[in-house]
Amino acid sequence: MDRRDFLKLSGLTASALALGACQDYNARLEAYAVRPEEIVPGMPTYFATACEMCPAACGAMARVLEGRVVKLEGLLDHPVNHGGLCALGQASVQLEYHPDRFYGPDIRTTRGQPGTAYLTLKRTIHAAFAATSRPTKLVDNMKVGVMSFGKPDFKLGDREWADAHAQTAQLWPAAISRLASGLASGRGATLILVGHQIRGHRYSLLARLATVLGAPAPVVVEPFGDEAIRVANAAVYGRPEIPTYDLANSELVILFGDDLFTSGLAPTHYTWGYGAMRRARQDIRGKLIVVGTRFGEAAAVADAFIAVKPGTHGAIAQALLPPASGGISPAAAASLTGSSQDQIEELARLYRTLKPVIALGGTEVAAQTNAVPALTAIAALNVAAGSVNRTGGVLAVAPPPLAGMAPPASASYRVLRDWADKMAAGAIRSLLLVNVDPFMAFPEAYDLRGAMGKVPFIASFSTLPDDGSALADLILPDSTFLERWGDSTPAVGVGAAVGNLIQPPVDPFFAARPVEDVILAAAKQAGHDLGYADGEAYFKAMWAKLAPDISAPGTQSPWVKALRVGGIRRAGNGPDFAAHLPTLAPPEAPAFRGDPATRPFHLVPVRSSRYRNGLGTALPWLQEWGDPMVTGAWGGWVELSPKAAAKLGVSQYDEVKVESDRGSLLLGVVVYPGLPEDAVGIPLNYSRIHGTRYDSAAGGTIWEATQKTDPGRGADVRALIEEVIEPRSGQLAWGSTRVSVTPTGRQVPPGKLVLVSKSVQPQENPALPHAIHREFKVWPIG
């Protein structure tokens, strides 16, 4: 090679390298060559929609940036949440981008084992993640690729995503065919279980499917059913409904049981009502009195707490009623409940003098064997005080704008159990689990796993892995409420009939599909054309009844307006209740399972404000956020009163064995001042056996990158709960179990009992909280 050739070759090599680099560089900069119309890089777009994380159906606003939903806010003028949004709603963004979401449909040949095609898809998507340029340090920029599955314009990791698309394109038709054959084989013996996210016209469509299949109407599974409240309300208000309580305009609220602001029917609505009751009026500061066993969140903000023995709340209510209606004396009530007679008399005085007054029962009451008579007495207080059909009192919820949107009532535990018995007997041949994990509603005392094992075909539409989907033959992951159409009607609200319209702010992530799309396609294959091409066409057809010119052009059409404001609202309340004051029998004593000699503690399962009905357990923000009262995070614990802890010789972080006649758990001790000596509190529904990496009972590796081991959330308290059924409503009396507590002599391993307050009270300044407390201390009693 001479000098001239060497220079030529060097020049060509350098040029090739430079051009090659330029080509690669340019390719990476060429984002949004075909940009969706509404996306302006760096500018957020807001979509009005509704939250589906709990039955409250709050109005929501999704903030979308470049195809990603980054925040959910409350809809400002929504009658339920008035602009606020609870922790569960805020955390729903993590449902959208959950690392353990089902990546696509999975046809399983062995139950509990993902199919080979699904595993291939999973590997391909992981490869696409890896190929999608994301700096390991996200410090100086936010180069997070738009990995939305439905977008044709992602530029990073193109080939890998295209592979994933190709695999998905093959999987869905096969999965729909499998569902169609499953429906055909189960004809006449099909059962559809649905969760609270299936409401409005989503429920109506499944009801139509059930009809054409000759199956019963879809059964709504709610872990903490409200059947006892409905039965009591039917006896007092004339209708088996859950009314709205107008806290904002009341002067006195008596809360029996303690979950109004945390895990009740509509925590956001009632938290707003509480704030308005306290401070929205010029000269009136409403009072809140809590009657309960465990001192919880509502008690913490109440003007007074009246402690009662477990299951004796109804006696306090009867002490406020006139004798002609079955009222009892304060002395008798004090004797039955263990409360102070002075407190009961003071409560009676307030009840007589402050108007309007609201009395309502929470799940601590509903969890007992005497739930219906106790809740009847509590509802009767509203009638006796003249609070029914009155502003500041008890009002009927306005009916939805369309009949098909009415929220279905949840089934009682007895109904669920009957269906499970039919599964065990082989009478159910096809089971559809639509956005529901039935295990969250069953104590482990009932062998639901065995019963479901007898069903020949199970299809699960869960978005995330759970114990129900672990038993399925077919996984058909539903889109989240941020990716699909839907509608809902709130379960509470004053002065307006509300129909929420849920629109998809973002394209489907992964290869999930809306239940409606899958059901319509599968039903058609099975010979039942339900008349709609897909979910979007279905919802538009339903809403056309409200907005006839739904397809009219222009921005002022009713449809566009509904999209803008998140649905439709009409002024008005529901029809008045035909209430009457019942004559009550003497207070009924609660029944408990377990010998007091060997099981000296009442088990008080605590409905968690973080997890609610179980959906929140999979979301890491909620796992890491400290429970408001205990400040506990990442799993469960057992709350012991200081006296009980001292007697047992245990303190915070000690491990104990909590045992009922049904099972046992090893848990860390939290010394909790808000419990009587003979009761222990354990949060409910914090873990799953086959959950995601965040709520798995067994634990494992949460983060592949750091390989940090996770001790797991541990077995759930459902392992301890006896299967006791409230006889009149059929509801599970999950507060009827007695347990024993035995120290193991060990401390819990790291990460098994996580108290966020530990970081708030640092070793170097342990006096800090006490100093803060001294400064702001003022008690609103009296």
Place this chain on the structure above:
Amino acid sequence: MADWISDKGLQTTTGPRGAGRRWGLVVDLDKCTGCGGCVIACHAENNLALAGPIDTDQGRSFDWIRIERYWEGEYPDVKAQFIPVMCQQCEAAPCEPVCPVFATYHTAEGLNAMVYNRCIGTRFCENNDPYNVRYFNWFEPALNWPDPLPNQLNPAVSVRSRGVMEKCTFCVQRIRDHEEQARIEGRVLKDGEFTTACAQSCPAKVLIFGDLDDPASAVSQLVQSDRRFRLFESLGTEPVVYYLKGGQG
């Protein structure tokens, strides 16, 4: 120290308010139910990292706003109360003068700001912070967001790296965004035009954010209340977070 900084031509801790605004927050404890909506809203808005069970157990979790809960008495005469605690944005912030690299400083609008790229992780500010509202990144936070969780991140807020201190900013990205919008439209910012993520999420309207120098603003009206107090007022840190006590009044 403040004079020394002033001599060098830098802002003092009590700083000028050249922008004509002084941001403040009012927390009405009479409405707070401790629901925690504000806590998760802050996580979502500000890209707070997950710590996981082991590190949370070791006190390394992140809560720019936290709900403290205080017990008193013995069952059944037991009482408890919630108090949301976030950076108090002190006008005489003890965390500011101890930073050797001026990573934390006071803005003209009264914010106790952090420049993440300057922070070298001495943690002196944390040591000098009487409210325990500064959080240190012991690990690389990006590692705790398995794919595709990073899609939830808010591009308007930097993700902090290992070795960097972080804290509540009063959602400064929202302030800047709306200031810019108002400037483009040739108008002044209106009271209530925007708010912090915590205040926006609060169902009970416990948190009210606004300009303390605007006598007509909601916060200015509320801080006139007899119920008002500030945390550790005796320390002379001059917080701009005002609490309103519960009870009658």
